[in-house]
Amino acid sequence: MTDAPLGLYVHWPYCARICPYCDFNVYKARGDDEALFQSLVADLGYWAERLERRSLVSIHFGGGTPSLMTPAQIGELIGKAELMFGFAPLIEIGLEANPNDSDGFEGFRAAGINRLSLGVQSFQDDALVALGRDHDGAAAHRSHELARKNFDAVSLDLIYAREGQTLADWEAELTAILSEQPGHVSAYQLTIEPGTAFDRRVARGELIPPGDSLGAELYTLTQTLCADAGMTGYEISNHCREGQSSRHNRLYWEGADWIGIGPGAHGRMGNFRSGGRVASTTVLKPAAYIEQVTRTGCGSDIETLSALDEARERILMGLRISDGLDIDRITALTGHSIDLEEAGRLERQGLIGIDDRIVRLTPDGRLYADGIAQLLCP
Ligand SMILES: C[S@@+](CC[C@H](N)C(=O)[O-])C[C@H]1O[C@@H](n2cnc3c(N)ncnc32)[C@H](O)[C@@H]1O
Numbered sequence: 001m002t003d004a005p006l007g008l009y010v011h012w013p014y015c016a017r018i019c020p021y022c023d024f025n026v027y028k029a030r031g032d033d034e035a036l037f038q039s040l041v042a043d044l045g046y047w048a049e050r051l052e053r054r055s056l057v058s059i060h061f062g063g064g065t066p067s068l069m070t071p072a073q074i075g076e077l078i079g080k081a082e083l084m085f086g087f088a089p090l091i092e093i094g095l096e097a098n099p100n101d102s103d104g105f106e107g108f109r110a111a112g113i114n115r116l117s118l119g120v121q122s123f124q125d126d127a128l129v130a131l132g133r134d135h136d137g138a139a140a141h142r143s144h145e146l147a148r149k150n151f152d153a154v155s156l157d158l159i160y161a162r163e164g165q166t167l168a169d170w171e172a173e174l175t176a177i178l179s180e181q182p183g184h185v186s187a188y189q190l191t192i193e194p195g196t197a198f199d200r201r202v203a204r205g206e207l208i209p210p211g212d213s214l215g216a217e218l219y220t221l222t223q224t225l226c227a228d229a230g231m232t233g234y235e236i237s238n239h240c241r242e243g244q245s246s247r248h249n250r251l252y253w254e255g256a257d258w259i260g261i262g263p264g265a266h267g268r269m270g271n272f273r274s275g276g277r278v279a280s281t282t283v284l285k286p287a288a289y290i291e292q293v294t295r296t297g298c299g300s301d302i303e304t305l306s307a308l309d310e311a312r313e314r315i316l317m318g319l320r321i322s323d324g325l326d327i328d329r330i331t332a333l334t335g336h337s338i339d340l341e342e343a344g345r346l347e348r349q350g351l352i353g354i355d356d357r358i359v360r361l362t363p364d365g366r367l368y369a370d371g372i373a374q375l376l377c378p
């Protein structure tokens with residue numbers, strides 16, 4: 001038995017339309033897929049038995065578009081999770097929502113959702129058309145208003161570094177958004193993911209995203225504008241007002257435990273019998289996930305991570321947050337440390353700071369987080 005924090009991630013893989021930049025595990029369908037829903041409930045039951053009674057500090061409905069689930073399904077899953085695990089005080093229960101689903105917000109709140117991540121991406125019609133979104137600026141504004149009315153905590157997902165976007169454009173756009181005083185903003189630089197429609201357009205020369213140097217300037221501008229608006233950049237892409245950071249996402253970055261259910265979901269947790277850490281992975285296709293849960297009672301394949309893989313993952317994730325990476329904790333948990341010689345070099349280059357055995361990326365270092373993590377890995 002342990003009282004270490006435990007979260008639950010629920011992946012709902014359906015979307016009304018597939019966006020041309022997205023490489024998440026998504027399938028085009030509207031609808032509430034009752035068979036998939038029942039498999040989620042059964043899979044949750046598997047984990048409840050395996051983990052005995054550990055209370056949940058957070059639940060996150062991600063996707064895909066979980067705002068396509070019905071409020072009744074969301075409420076039922078939350079109710080079952082409470083019965084099976086119990087809830088820690090002030091549990092965060094978050095849902096990723098598309099602006100077109102704002103009619104459901106009241107129902108989602110009544111079902112138990114207390115934090116909404118709203119995928120507005122932009123409030124500008126032309127940007128939304130370029131991103132291939134199925135909502136417009138008016139829907140983005142309306143849904144933001146409704147979200148604020150219904151939920152204690154609201155986060156806005158934004159995408160910048162879009163084709164043709166200048167520093168002045170983004171400054172004006174983000175300044176207008178920040179003037180509405182959002183509590184939390186996730187601002188993502190557009191990534192051209194392999195295999196997406198945007199990737200094919202780039203290959204054909206039909207889409208020219210900003211180059212690395214403009215991308216870096218746009219990133220730095222984002223940090224400055226958010227900080228000037230009183231928001232802390234507590235993670236590379238995430239900014240919040242005091243006390244409004246995402247409790248669930250912190251579990252990932254801090255290397256805590258979470259269960260993952262639904263097609264393509266990942267989970268991580270301590271192996272309390274033999275030590276170390278286990279990784280759970282579910283199959284990607286909804287039909288295959290349903291079939292596996294029906295046949296075995298569990299949607300996941302579970303493997304024990306090697307101590308080295310665990311250390312590498314902890315370094316990669318821990319570097320992302322402004323709290324930084326505790327070198328001694330990594331060693332205590334895995335027996336490995338960071339490459340201290342490399343760390344010294346990176347510190348002299350101004351890319352990281354090391355203070356009291358905590359490694360933090362500097363503002364310049366934040367631009368190269370993944371590369372730095374690789375250099376620091378044992
Ligand atoms: C998994 S999506 C789900 C949210 C919801 N379905 C939506 O699109 O509004 C979470 C967020 O990832 C971001 N995202 C997805 N693909 C991206 C890409 N290629 N580049 C930058 N951000 C991306 C978007 O901001 C999106 O809101």
Ligand code: SF4
Pocket residue numbers: 014015016017018019022023024026063064065098119
């Ligand atoms: S960005 Fe959101 S709505 Fe678009 S395909 Fe990806 S998960 Fe679905």
